Amino acid sequence: MSVSSRLRSTLLASTLLCAAAHGQTTPAPPVTESTRTPLIDLNESVAFEVCPHTGMMGSSGTFGLKLLMTYSSFSLELAGEQVIGRTANLYPVSVNAVLNLSTHGRLIPYGAVGAGLWLTVPVNALGAETVSTLGMNFGGGARFFITRTFGIRLEAKQYFTSISDSRGLKNDLLFFQEVSVGATFLFH
Amino acid sequence: MTTTSFSSRIALIAALAVTLAGSARAQAHFEQSLTLSGGLYAASGFGTNFYSSGRYDYFIPGTRYFVEASLGVGSLSSKVISTVTKARIFTSDNLVTYEFAGAFDYAPGGAMPYFLFGVGGVREGQETHFAGVLGIGKRIALPGFLGSNALGFRYDIRDQIFSQVINNSDPFIVHNITATVGLQIYF
Numbered sequence: 001m002s003v004s005s006r007l008r009s010t011l012l013a014s015t016l017l018c019a020a021a022h023g024q025t026t027p028a029p030p031v032t033e034s035t036r037t038p039l040i041d042l043n044e045s046v047a048f049e050v051c052p053h054t055g056m057m058g059s060s061g062t063f064g065l066k067l068l069m070t071y072s073s074f075s076l077e078l079a080g081e082q083v084i085g086r087t088a089n090l091y092p093v094s095v096n097a098v099l100n101l102s103t104h105g106r107l108i109p110y111g112a113v114g115a116g117l118w119l120t121v122p123v124n125a126l127g128a129e130t131v132s133t134l135g136m137n138f139g140g141g142a143r144f145f146i147t148r149t150f151g152i153r154l155e156a157k158q159y160f161t162s163i164s165d166s167r168g169l170k171n172d173l174l175f176f177q178e179v180s181v182g183a184t185f186l187f188h
Numbered sequence: 189m190t191t192t193s194f195s196s197r198i199a200l201i202a203a204l205a206v207t208l209a210g211s212a213r214a215q216a217h218f219e220q221s222l223t224l225s226g227g228l229y230a231a232s233g234f235g236t237n238f239y240s241s242g243r244y245d246y247f248i249p250g251t252r253y254f255v256e257a258s259l260g261v262g263s264l265s266s267k268v269i270s271t272v273t274k275a276r277i278f279t280s281d282n283l284v285t286y287e288f289a290g291a292f293d294y295a296p297g298g299a300m301p302y303f304l305f306g307v308g309g310v311r312e313g314q315e316t317h318f319a320g321v322l323g324i325g326k327r328i329a330l331p332g333f334l335g336s337n338a339l340g341f342r343y344d345i346r347d348q349i350f351s352q353v354i355n356n357s358d359p360f361i362v363h364n365i366t367a368t369v370g371l372q373i374y375f
Binding site: 052060061082086150182185 | 219246248249251255257286288307309314315316317318353
């Protein structure tokens with residue numbers, strides 16, 4: 001046996017020994033509770049969320065705030081927002097039922113349906129009064145949590161309401177689409 | 189002599205960097221802050237008035253980003269307009285602004301400012317405008333100030349950009365500039 005082949009054998013043996021020793025002294029880390037726990041678990045307790053958001057309804061900008069109370073797949077949501085128009089501002093206030101399509105992990109898609117009051121407040125129009133109508137909405141979106149308490153939220157919704165003229169002779173059904181993006185803060 | 193001067197400059201810069209980094213680390217464990225600010229609001233075409241605001245910030249852990257919601261109040265009163273023309277453009281001189289923004293702070297303890305982008309509402313009298321917001325600012329930690337590590341100083345310069353119509357004019361773009369300084373409380 002040549003010197004080089006002996007050296008090669010020695011190196012191989014020492015490498016194998018090192019690998020075996022490494023395997024003996026550093027066992028695989030046990031699966032701890034923290035590694036099994038998902039970032040967000042909506043089943044663990046009642047959770048509350050505060051969601052400031054902005055977006056567009058038609059060609060008008062919107063700002064709003066949503067408050068959610070969540071347990072597992074179901075959330076009850078109170079939403080209020082301002083839709084900024086040229087001649088009037090619209091303030092939809094609604095109560096919504098939200099069905100969370102996932103209760104674990106970072107990404108929580110959901111669908112929502114709700115109803116509420118729409119207040120149309122004219123801007124700089126003398127004699128014009130605030131008009132209130134009943135409206136409904138449905139839509140969906142997703143919340144993506146970056147940390148256990150903070151995430152971003154995307155949503156698309158269809159709003160519709162019926163308005164009548166001052167004599168009540170004619171009803172018009174109006175449809176509006178809204179796309180919004182916002183932040184969500186989760187509290188347990 | 190030149191070598192000594194160069195060395196002392198390097199030492200000074202290193203000392204400053206260590207100090208600023210240390211002060212930034214002192215507040216690194218805080219996730220939120222509230223700020224009370226005061227300064228000036230330059231409303232395009234109306235002049236400059238005092239402006240005050242309150243800001244809430246959430247610092248996203250492990251990143252250089254934070255999000256902010258703010259509410260500000262000011263005035264649109266203009267001595268020139270009221271004296272020369274006696275005209276009343278808005279139903280009142282009250283100014284209320286609110287903003288939602290995200291910001292990138294590359295070096296919280298360094299010399300670089302943070303950059304902020306967002307949207308806002310600018311309420312002039314009864315008229316509200318949807319505005320884009322651009323800004324820069326700086327947070328300066330004040331470790332040990334008043335016996336607390338949770339206080340800081342900050343300054344902000346913002347540009348609120350929106351489309352305005354006055355007296356049935358064609359829409360035009362205005363840039364309203366705010367410059368504020370404030371005391372920031374971390375928690």
